[in-house]
Each structure stands twice: as structure tokens, then as C-alpha cells.
Amino acid sequence: MRPAFTHRKPRYPKSWQELPCGEQIRDLLTERLRQASRHWFGYHLVKLGALSAELNLPDCPISHQVAVTGGAAASASVLARSRELPLQKRSVDAFVLAFELDFAQDPHQILREVNRAIMPDGHLVLVGFNPLSPAGLAKYLPFRRASLLHDARCFSTMRIKDWLNLLGFEIIEEQGLLHSELLFERHLNPDSRWQRWACRYWRWFGSVYVLVAKKRELPLSLIRPKWSPKPAFIGKQVNI
Numbered sequence: 548m549r550p551a552f553t554h555r556k557p558r559y560p561k562s563w564q565e566l567p568c569g570e571q572i573r574d575l576l577t578e579r580l581r582q583a584s585r586h587w588f589g590y591h592l593v594k595l596g597a598l599s600a601e602l603n604l605p606d607c608p609i610s611h612q613v614a615v616t617g618g619a620a621a622s623a624s625v626l627a628r629s630r631e632l633p634l635q636k637r638s639v640d641a642f643v644l645a646f647e648l649d650f651a652q653d654p655h656q657i658l659r660e661v662n663r664a665i666m667p668d669g670h671l672v673l674v675g676f677n678p679l680s681p682a683g684l685a686k687y688l689p690f691r692r693a694s695l696l697h698d699a700r701c702f703s704t705m706r707i708k709d710w711l712n713l714l715g716f717e718i719i720e721e722q723g724l725l726h727s728e729l730l731f732e733r734h735l736n737p738d739s740r741w742q743r744w745a746c747r748y749w750r751w752f753g754s755v756y757v758l759v760a761k762k763r764e765l766p767l768s769l770i771r772p773k774w775s776p777k778p779a780f781i782g783k784q785v786n787i
Contacts, residue, residue, distance in 0.1 A: 557650045557698040561597050561618065566646070567682075567696050567729040572755060573601060575724055575737055576645065576674060581606050583720060583759055587670045589640025595629055595661070596647040609640060630656040634664040641665075645674040648707070649699040655710070662714045665762050671716060673758045676701045677723065682754035685728035696730055704756050716760040723753025 563569035584607035592609040594600045600614030600622040615632065616623040627633050629647055642661050648654040661671060677683050678701035686696050708718055726745035727735055736742065746753065 551655050551702075552653045553700070554652075556652055557700065558695055559597075559617075559650045560646070560695050563598060563601060565695055566598075567694050567731075568725070568727070568733075568735060571735050572725065573598075576755075576757070577603055579722060579724065579757060580604060580643075580672065583672070587641045589666065589669065591639050592641040592643070593634070593639050593664075594643045594645075595632075595657075596644060597623075598645040599643045599647065600624075602643060602645060604643075607641075630660060632660045632664055634660075636663055637666050639664045639666060639669060641670040641672075643672045643674075645672075646676070646699070648673065648702060649675045650695075651700075654700075654702070658710055658714060662716075662762075667762055667764045669762045671711075671760045671762065673707060673711075673756075673760070675699075675707070675756055677752070677754055677756045678703050680723075680752050680754040681726065681728040682730070685730040688730065691730055694730060704751075704758065707758060711758075711760050715763050717763050718758060718760050720757075720759035722757040723750035724755040724757065726753055729754055 560566050563573040566572065580602070581604070584604045587607055587609055589609050590611055592607060592612045594602060594612065594614045597616045597618070600616055604612065613624045614622050615625045615627050617626070617628050625633065629651065630653060642665060644661070647657060651657055665671065676696070676699045682696065683701045686699060686701065704721065711718065723746065725735055725737065726742060726749060727733070
């Protein structure tokens, strides 16, 4: 298994137009997250990364939505690195990370920062490329080398869920979208018969995965047992 940390810095997409079929993926994500975002409550939502900053969540009850990006962008609210967030501990109610782990040198550090800043019972959304999909296999083909799909690291959902489990997150929703190689940027119709059939029966092989997790924390208060042990009978010799 490849290590999560890499010394080579992947090319980072600054907008959805730089990804293959990026605008179609953005529109589909906006539609799919519309229903899920209605169940996020709190005061602060952070969209981490340039791609996340462009996602619109109008139905989310959290009104204060902050876009944190590493470079100047029209939709950016805070300029900061994903691995060094200027956020207080337990101050964010929801995080959205769209392809942020796929183009990161150290995805573990990004998740550690998210885990530090998120509130108990807070929501985390992770979007990425699925290596066990047509797009995950197409990135190894020697075609269209300028496409950013070749730089995507494509971590499997099983590996991502293992990382989240170690940090105390519970997966509450998982989706697979767009069963296509994406490399040739053909127009994709998510409502076509093939896409609907594949999303129903082959959802594990969707080129784009969406994971929605919830931060869980166990109480540290001790629970006293309801029973009390009987004192052992100890006989003693008595001199008369």
C-alpha cells in the first residue's frame, strides 16, 4: 500500500474547470448534497479548498459558511493552508472537502486538523476519485497527460473510512457518482439509463465517491456498577 505522505507535490486544481468534467461534477455534487445538508445544524460551516469554496449549499440551516483556501480566489473568505487551519479547537459544526485529499501531500495532517476543529456530532463531507472505477484506472493510461486526473492520488473509500474510524467518525452516508473514465471529458447525463442502472447496482465503482461522516465522542464519566460485591467471610480463631 502506498504511504499517504508524498514528497512530490501534486498539481492542485484552482477551479472546477481544471478538472475533467469538472463543471458537471460540481453541479451533480450540489444537487446530491442539497438533501444531506438540510440535516446539518450549528453556527459555522467550513468549505475547505478551492473546489469546496465554489459549492453552493442554499438549503443548509448553517448560515455562516466560510471558504478557506490556500490562494487568492473570488469565493475565499480565509486564506490558509489546509494542513494548518487558523481555527479554534471544537469551533466548526460542519466541514466540506471536495477532492482536497486527492491533491494533498499529507492527507493525514489535513484530517487531523479537521478532527481538531470539528465539534462533537459535527458533520464531515469528503469527495474524491475512486481508484476502483473507470476514472481511477484511466489515470494510468498514457493519454491526455495534461489532465489533472493523472495527478489525483485516488485513495480508496475503504482506506478513507479506516482513517475516519481511527479519528472517531461514523460513516452515515456513502454514494458513488458518474460511472465514466472522465479522461476524455465527454458530456455525461446522470439521468441516462446507463448511469441510473450503474448507480443502483455498481455504486461501489462510481468514479466519484461522496462520504458523509459524523464525529462521535464517548463520555468520560465513570458509570458505577449497580451491584455491590459481598464481603468475603473470613473465619478467625477465638481463644476462650
